Amino acid sequence: MGKSLGMTEGCLICCGWIAVGMLLQLLTGPVRWEMMAWPVNAVILAAMLLCIVLMCLLRKRIRLFRWMASLQAGIPALVACAMMTVLMGVTRQVPSGHVPTDPIGITAMLSFWPFVLAYVWLTLLVGLVCMTRLIHPAWRNIPFLLNHLGLFLALVAGTLGNADMQRLFMTVQEGKTERLAIDSKHRVHELPMSIELHDFSIEESPKLRFSSDVTVHTKSGTTVRDTILVNKPLSVHGWKVYQYSYDEAMGSESNISVFELVRDPWLPYVYCGIFMMLAGALTMFINRK
Numbered sequence: 067m068g069k070s071l072g073m074t075e076g077c078l079i080c081c082g083w084i085a086v087g088m089l090l091q092l093l094t095g096p097v098r099w100e101m102m103a104w105p106v107n108a109v110i111l112a113a114m115l116l117c118i119v120l121m122c123l124l125r126k127r128i129r130l131f132r133w134m135a136s137l138q139a140g141i142p143a144l145v146a147c148a149m150m151t152v153l154m155g156v157t158r159q160v161p162s163g164h165v166p167t168d169p170i171g172i173t174a175m176l177s178f179w180p181f182v183l184a185y186v187w188l189t190l191l192v193g194l195v196c197m198t199r200l201i202h203p204a205w206r207n208i209p210f211l212l213n214h215l216g217l218f219l220a221l222v223a224g225t226l227g228n229a230d231m232q233r234l235f236m237t238v239q240e241g242k243t244e245r246l247a248i249d250s251k252h253r254v255h256e257l258p259m260s261i262e263l264h265d266f267s268i269e270e271s272p273k274l275r276f277s278s279d280v281t282v283h284t285k286s287g288t289t290v291r292d293t294i295l296v297n298k299p300l301s302v303h304g305w306k307v308y309q310y311s312y313d314e315a316m317g318s319e320s321n322i323s324v325f326e327l328v329r330d331p332w333l334p335y336v337y338c339g340i341f342m343m344l345a346g347a348l349t350m351f352i353n354r355k
Contacts, residue, residue: 231329
């Protein structure tokens, strides 16, 4: 039978993933998420699910697959991801898509290979655990499945969905309508909607606040008029339009407004995963009561 795998092997495997990630970071640079946009990320997800199913079916024959669904594998993976997340929290991060400001890459953790591989490994383990419980469904497993399936969904959508997230900037002059926006690399994008700026205003008391009176026209014929504030974005057809900046040289006389437009089609699935985990925690509490 051989020696069974335990927590030590789990730590060694996590260290191995981090080492492989550092090697990839040095050889290839940060993760290029734009190469994994739809439909590539859908293919990756299908391949991951297929691997999980095959590992689950073969777990009785292959000791490694049985161990991957155990706490001895899961706890070191959780610790590795937690350490990576803490490192991201204490390090000043550059916006997504920008070049890291340090030679290693920890200032752009979402594109840092060790960070990505650690979360991919954790996602694979969580998916395998869920599949082993789904094969033999039982009512008592519902809280467990809600927690773990929610975590799996949030991890997958948060990781693969990063490739499809768009963050663009649009400059509009009062009385004009604009459809073109640029990304962080100054590439021009034509949007499926246009923004007409009626008025830009600045309120200087008690503190500086600026807002834009706009009308958004979509290709489908929808027209939405609203006022966009700094902390009050406008949501239209999956896009969030934020008040970003203005012509600071003209100050309160500015007739130009700069908007930040964000689209994240996978974000609802991340929220769904989070709500599933909350439902699982609530169900566990009710069962214990």
